[in-house]
Amino acid sequence: MLRSKSIRTIVIGGVATEGGVEGTARTGRNLGYDIVVLRDCVGSRSRELHELALKLIEGTFFDLSTSGEVAEIWRRGK
Numbered sequence: 001m002l003r004s005k006s007i008r009t010i011v012i013g014g015v016a017t018e019g020g021v022e023g024t025a026r027t028g029r030n031l032g033y034d035i036v037v038l039r040d041c042v043g044s045r046s047r048e049l050h051e052l053a054l055k056l057i058e059g060t061f062f063d064l065s066t067s068g069e070v071a072e073i074w075r076r077g078k
Contacts, residue, residue: 009034013041018053
């Protein structure tokens with residue numbers, strides 16, 4: 001569905017940064033999409049696992065940004 005709409009970038013927010021968020025990001029990357037994880041729109045029950053997952057996300061093939069930064073980029077694009 002995303003390819004049929006010419007979507008190239010996936011912006012991700014959600015819970016379980018160390019689980020669902022990171023897993024979704026990896027799957028998207030493996031399918032050839034550019035991935036942006038919103039630092040201020042993800043969370044976990046474990047602060048330690050959350051912070052570790054953010055470090056791993058930032059140190060790999062994903063972009064880590066905030067919702068405000070992405071909103072500003074979208075505003076300028078219009």
